[in-house]
Amino acid sequence: MAVPAPSGAPRLAARAARRSRPGVALARRALGDARIRTIAFAYLFAAVAYINPVAYRHTYPTLAQRLAFAHSFGANKAVVLFYGKAYDLLTIDGYTAWRSGGTLAIFAAIFGLLAAVRVWRTEEDAGRAELVFAGIVSRRAAYLSSVAAIAAQMVVLWIAALAGLMIARLPIGASAYLALAIVCVVPVFAGVGALAGQLAPTRRVALELGGAVVAVAFVLRVVADTSRPVSWLRWVTPLGWAEELRPFTGARPLVLLAPLGLSVVLLAAAGAIARGRDVGRGVLPAHDTAAPRLGLLSSPAALALREARATLVVWLAGVGAFALIVGVISNSISSAGISKQLQRELAKLGSGSVATPLGYMSFAFIFFVLAVTLFVCSQIAAARGEEAGEQLETLLALPLGRRRWLAGRLALAGALAAAIALVAGLLMWAGAAFEGVRVSLARMLVAGANCLPVAVSFLGIAALAYAVVPRASVGIAYGLVAVAFLWNLFGELLGAPKWLVDATPFAHVGLIPAQPFRAVAALVMVGIGLSCAAAAIAMFERRDLMGA
């Protein structure tokens, strides 16, 4: 049936024609697509920017305390490894620049990479880019609109970090500069991601290439910050530029030219490749034809392992390398000159006394607990991906029960997490033993395995979220881990009551080797994890499968 044209139709059509600017439409679409990631990172930036100055003010109210802290802690190689180089630890500003800046620059790098690979490779993998290029928009305009979208996301992060600093009562001008020093890393790694997206034939390869660059940039910063003879290396890595901008401590805004210049070069290069390339393909060849390899096809969990191999190698290499470095550095720790009072204060910052090699390794292990827990979340994300991609529908139409599928995935996640945790313990032991630290291999393996109770508890919780609210589950899983971890670091510093601080599982990790294994807490966490997992399996059997 014909619909009578509304009287306003010609005017509407005219307005539509005037407003049809495809570049703008594309940029808005890209922004909308990135909104969840942008909001999540914005919260993180604001939270970290706010927490550090407040915690410092709370913990070290007097100059004497700050002097002692700066003397022992700021110069400590081992701490620098995690947070970057400190230029001034006597003021709230300097402390904030050090703690917030160093950490957030890494997150900014990851954000830039993810954003770029999303707009320049995932869209092509999904075939949506073809639809765009089949329209009236030129490749150049499409490329520039994606650049504009990422620039807008960067501005959002900048505002978030600035807001966090200002709510913590830091001066506006210097806060704006610190926030800029943090987010100036975003376009550089967006350029890296853009280039990786042009070279790589698939999203996964692009993320692997880009991730390797982030890792190298981080390792370079660590080396530059921890060994004086090669401190010039800081100029080689974009993460070092963020430090050389010296926010709050003698700003050097000219350094901004370095990230600006490199971003322009990388983005221009990627843009040039993008215009001359077949849509949907990369510069590197895709290996689309292969002789069959029939290993690891015997069950859904086996296939999941097969699919996770590349990711697993990255995790093992990253966690292993970091554990080795921590082990090696642990020997340079000395308790000389640190008062008992200050040691207790330090313990609050990192859940353990860092003044001895064993104490330092224990302090470091909380980060490995976090890494293993995040890995577990990534496995729930993979399981959800199989459902969202509707491969699960094909699987469950076979004579194969849901219980077996989900239990298999959870068992796999647990087993892989255990492998990563043990490798962390093994390599930390190797690094420490190489430097002559007296600690037994068995003890360090226990320290590694000690990552697992927290990971298992979050595995169960994430699985339950997956069973009940599948579409939101991945965000819930990562979000809970992030909140629980940050709460453990900062809850006490912010003056929260003990029972509230103790609500996070991270507060109940006995940090081995310095502290004893906390068996009861571990049992409780494993119990929570297993009962949540059992509930998850039961609930999953009762619900509809849900596509993307």
Next chain:
Amino acid sequence: MTYAIQTDRLTKRYGDTLALDALDLTVAEGEVYGYLGPNGAGKTTTIRLLLGLHRPTSGRAELFGVDAWEDPVRAHARVAYVAGEPFLWPSLTAEETFEFLARLHGATDVAYRDELVERFQLETRKKIRALSKGNRQKVQLLAALATRADLLLLDEPTGGLDPLMEATFRECIREAKARGQTVFLSSHILSEVEALCDRVGILRGGRLVDQGTLEELRHLSAQTVEVTFDGEAPQLPLLPGVQVVGAGPNALRFEVSGPVRPLLAALAERPIATLTSREPSLEEIFLHHYDSSDGRAGA
């Protein structure tokens, strides 16, 4: 007797949307059943309920007498499924996909699969991500056919296939039928259903509006009678069950539901030049169900 498929007032709601409304469906063993309906009529919902992938809001579905939701593993033992969209594992090659699905299914006739690969001209060393939609569809289809399962549940299985492959598909379905396999073919390609199916169900807005063999559907629907006259077409009295649906200077076209005798009696003394009568095509039956104006047409 046990049916391959039996549903009892099978109903599914998604929020406020009634996707399937009290479906009563039986498919006997050895039958090829065509399940017709436009996009969004509830065909895929039906199949998901038959497989226990979604939970019925009320009613039940059984495959070979086993409840699909309560005991899906046992219900699937004699079933092979082809999903409407060929989503597979992008990083596996076609051959690896065959191997994986075969191991999970438990029973696969490898020799037959190799024969099918030849007949469908599938390149098995290519990764799924590099295959076109039609070729990915072939991978699913071949994996299902090679199980020689007693019941094939096919959800628009020929989407993306070229006409040659479509013909090969029809041969395979006829062979499956000859071997006694049951086929449930969800489709909106009427010629395919007309060529293959013993019985047809027509779904509309979540309800089964018609069901039967093609012959039965035809009897229930109007047949078309075209008459040309020597000279001008005459005025005829109103007759029950007869509708004039077209007229020319010396021709009339009628649609007759029910017996054709009253019309013939009325025409008996007229100067008829030619008279043709034909049964409605499936397309006409189908459109008939969707054109009636109760406000839900095309739902």
